[in-house]
Amino acid sequence: MIGIRAYNSGVRYGVDRSIDFLVDGVTIKKSDVVIIAEERLDQEYKTAIAQHDERLIELRMLPFHYPFLFLKNLKGTSKVDIWAALWNTLLDVCPLKHYVVYNDFTDLSTVRNGVLGQRGCQTWFYTHACNVANRFVHTLKDIPPKYILNCQILHYDHLIAWNRQIANHYIKCGGKFRNVHVVGCLWGQCNNGVRLTRTTKEGQ
């Protein structure tokens, strides 16, 4: 099972890019995927997920649905303890093999990734755009300290990057990744859907 992180201000279902872009029905089917809401999703988003016939698990609801499991996993009352208990409960009810995220610079992501790692789930951070890396192509001194701090939070098993420059950027800023995969531009297309009858040199 592959978990995909969803959040309100992130990508939803669109023409160009969708939260479930990994689902192609052949290599990865809808039944292989579960959308994980780490925050309270708005109703519109939840309706869209239901309309796409995809499974949604809301982390904050787990203590209500599985109170005994949650209490069994709860080791303390701090924010970190509660977060770890939520993720352990999730893994009890839905064993994930992979967890896929982008743009997650939250401090609790390290807690989550620690729990997932202990339970045998691989964590994946993919770069959904190049502008962040390319805007700071200069030297480290040009990069706002807040951004470097954000990157230092990144501890994942895998980084998926469009090109080597983007991968190096995340590493240079302090991100820790066990494996780095350069796969090309995730939104690039084959000829399907791309206009082919472009102006030619002869036509100029």
Next chain:
Amino acid sequence: MIPPTIGIFTTTPVDYLFGQLDIDAFLTDIKALYYPYIIKEKHVLYPTVEQVLNQCDIAISCPFTSTCINALSSGIPAFWYDPLNKCSDSDYHGTPFLYVGKDGLRRGLEYWLGKSDQEVRAIAREYGNIIDPFCDGEAKQRFRELLL
């Protein structure tokens, strides 16, 4: 002669990198070419990136929005245009993907217009470390296969 249609892609202004003044100059210079154009404003839903790319002959983007790499990976001529020379010390300086100033804008158009899908992909692959080493539209599939 059919004039080329330009797909214009703006970015979120960030003052110390590429601010509103830069974006205004970017738009003014491209519009002054008097070519037909379609604008995709950042954070505006329609037209979508795909719709604009499907209808344009060349994509010109503010540095360094992803749409340029998106277009090049799809075989569509594209470059970033930096009207006020804010990005001259970037990794893209001296490559065919970044042009500076009005003269640069014209040189960029001359260089890219008329290039075929295959030619565009070949140039982008040549600079694979900073663009896309594959340019084959199979990045999503490569990601999927890693998850198997």
